[in-house]
Amino acid sequence: xxxxxxxxxxxxxxxxAQRLEDKFGIKQLSTGDMLRAAVAAGTELGKQxxxxxxxxxxxxxxxxxxxxxxxxxxxxxxxGFILDGFPRTxxxxxxxxxxxxxxxMDLDAVIELRVPDSLLxxxxxxxFSCAKCGRGYHxxxxxxxxxxxxxxxxxxxxxxxxxDNAETVTSRLEAYHKQTAPVLAYYEEKxxxxxxxxxxxxxxxxxxxxxxxxx
Ligand code: AP5
Ligand code: ZN
Numbered sequence: 575x576x577x578x579x580x581x582x583x584x585x586x587x588x589x590x591a592q593r594l595e596d597k598f599g600i601k602q603l604s605t606g607d608m609l610r611a612a613v614a615a616g617t618e619l620g621k622q623x624x625x626x627x628x629x630x631x632x633x634x635x636x637x638x639x640x641x642x643x644x645x646x647x648x649x650x651x652x653x654g655f656i657l658d659g660f661p662r663t664x665x666x667x668x669x670x671x672x673x674x675x676x677x678x679m680d681l682d683a684v685i686e687l688r689v690p691d692s693l694l695x696x697x698x699x700x701x702f703s704c705a706k707c708g709r710g711y712h713x714x715x716x717x718x719x720x721x722x723x724x725x726x727x728x729x730x731x732x733x734x735x736x737x738d739n740a741e742t743v744t745s746r747l748e749a750y751h752k753q754t755a756p757v758l759a760y761y762e763e764k765x766x767x768x769x770x771x772x773x774x775x776x777x778x779x780x781x782x783x784x785x786x787x788x789x
Contacts, residue, residue, distance in 0.1 A: 575600055575654040575787060576679055578661070580758055581687030583746040584697040586772050586779060589710050590687065591658040593780050598787065600654035603645055605638055605662075607708065610735070627737055630745025632662055632753060639669040646677070654682075662754045667761070684761040685783065687772035691747055698738050705731035716776060 575598065579587040591602040609627060612620035619641075623633050642660050645651070661667040674681060689697075700713040706729035711718060719725050724732075737746065761767050770782050 575682045576657075576674075577654070577682055577787070578657045578684045578761070579659075579687065580684060580754070580761075580767075581772060582689060582691070582694055582750045583743060584694040584701070585687040585689045586697075586776070587658045587687060589716070589776060590779060590783055591656045592710065594656055594783060594787070597784065598654075600656055601651050602658055603642070603651070603655050603660070604658040605641065605660040606658075608641055608645070609633060628742065630737060630742040630749060632749055635663055635665045635669070638662075638666055639673075642670070643673050646673075646679070661757055662749075664756055664760060667757050681766065683768055683786065684758075684766040685786065686758055686767055686769045687779070688769055689772040693773060694747065695740060695743055698743050699740060701738055702732045702734050704729050705733045 577594075577600070579591055581587050588602075588604060588606075591604065594600065595602045609620070609623045613624045613627070614620070619637060622637070626633050638660060642657070646655060657670075661670050697712065697715070700715070701710065702713070703710045704724040704727060707724060707727040709724055709726040710716070711732070722730055724730070737743075758767060768786050770779060770786070772779055774782070
């Protein structure tokens with residue numbers, strides 16, 4: 575399957591994509607994770623992206639389209655992929671349509687995880703992840719089963735994102751409403767969007783997503 579996850583920052587895209595990757599064996603492609611890896615590695619892309627990300631703004635369409643275009647051809651995407659964080663602008667959506675048509679790939683669904691802004695700041699400022707494997711957690715909503723130990727890989731080191739502070743979150747929400755909301759309208763016109771209530775607890779949201787994907 576080939577799926578797009580849409581939703582605001584902190585909406586639960588990454589959390590749910592990791593679970594669906596485990597369940598269905600379809601690869602999570604998070605453009606945010608790719609950019610953070612580039613920043614950590616100190617590549618040219620990382621240097622360009624860091625300031626933009628710290629300001630809560632969007633990295634240029636050209637860079638993002640190039641990144642995804644190469645990524646979907648890799649062998650680990652043969653079974654399908656979940657795009658988490660892409661496309662975020664109309665030019666990105668149009669470029670994705672063109673490159674998928676070019677590669678003979680169909681889009682199965684666009685899923686909107688709908689969560690009101692009022693819940694997002696708490697979700698984002700409480701988030702942390704495993705420093706080794708990237709598994710996501712939350713101080714209140716999703717703690718490791720054994721305190722201080724990653725469920726997935728057993729590591730005891732965790733990290734927090736540089737852009738997960740209240741000021742940057744405000745800019746990220748603004749970018750979402752201004753630049754990314756029109757992408758939802760774009761896919762609605764094509765009849766591709768399934769809306770999922772992202773305010774339910776994490777397991778319930780997963781069940782709702784599985785029901786959609788198994789249809
Ligand atoms: P990106 O990494 O994509 O960040 P984002 O869209 O802001 O999304 P998040 O990762 O913050 O949220 P999420 O929906 O994955 O939530 P999560 O599951 O972690 O992008 C970062 C930056 O990179 C952008 O600002 C931009 O600069 C750049 N960028 C990336 N892609 C780009 C593109 N295509 N074009 C241009 N620029 C791009 O959940 C959050 C927390 O809540 C977690 O702790 C989780 O445990 C908890 N939680 C999840 N679900 C629930 C629930 N149902 N109930 C309670 N808690 C929950
Ligand atoms: Zn881990």
